[in-house]
Amino acid sequence: MIAADEAAFRFVAGRPSVDFTGTLGKRWRNPPVERTPDPAALGRWFAEAGLTDRPVAVTTTALRQAYPLREALYRLMRVPVFGERPTTADLKLVNDWAARALPALALRADLTARLVEPTAEELLALLARDGVDLLGSPHADRLRECSSETCTLLYLDTSRAGSRRWCSMDVCGSRDKMSRYRRRVAAAED
Numbered sequence: 629m630i631a632a633d634e635a636a637f638r639f640v641a642g643r644p645s646v647d648f649t650g651t652l653g654k655r656w657r658n659p660p661v662e663r664t665p666d667p668a669a670l671g672r673w674f675a676e677a678g679l680t681d682r683p684v685a686v687t688t689t690a691l692r693q694a695y696p697l698r699e700a701l702y703r704l705m706r707v708p709v710f711g712e713r714p715t716t717a718d719l720k721l722v723n724d725w726a727a728r729a730l731p732a733l734a735l736r737a738d739l740t741a742r743l744v745e746p747t748a749e750e751l752l753a754l755l756a757r758d759g760v761d762l763l764g765s766p767h768a769d770r771l772r773e774c775s776s777e778t779c780t781l782l783y784l785d786t787s788r789a790g791s792r793r794w795c796s797m798d799v800c801g802s803r804d805k806m807s808r809y810r811r812r813v814a815a816a817e818d
């Protein structure tokens with residue numbers, strides 16, 4: 629049974645393609661926390677990620693395609709973080725998705741842009757394109773894995789010094805501070 633707070637979507641990365649990899653959480657666990665276990669959950673994720681105004685209809689087929697794309701993006705994003713080598717299979721999968729049709733864009737009256745009724749497949753293509761754009765740019769050097777031992781989220785460190793340690797100060801940062809405090813208290817009592 630997955631706790632509700634663990635199943636909640638996390639938007640900490642600063643890029644949709646990186647946040648997308650976080651829909652599989654606590655990757656050290658067996659099994660990890662699947663935050664998009666069904667098509668409706670992925671539809672909600674698209675909306676909460678700000679890609680659509682309302683949840684998108686996602687088919688079971690689209691969900692089944694989303695998982696391998698997500699995992700290929702995740703492994704490619706590990707490359708700059710951990711100095712791993714990309715596999716041809718992952719490159720091909722992400723490149724194939726990135727080459728597909730993207731959602732149409734339109735301007736609202738307030739001159740903000742919106743995607744025009746995108747399909748789930750178009751949104752997956754958009755995530756792949758975002759991942760390619762990021763990984764092929766100097767920003768890839770700012771990809772990090774959260775320093776918390778129990779979190780495996782990737783994020784983009786946009787701090788000037790490049791010294792951000794946690795996916796989120798509110799969650800992992802404060803948890804880390806609390807456990808260090810408890811260790812200090814326990815050590816003082818010994």
Ligand SMILES: [Zn+2]
Nearest residue numbers: 774779795800
């Ligand atoms: Zn974290």
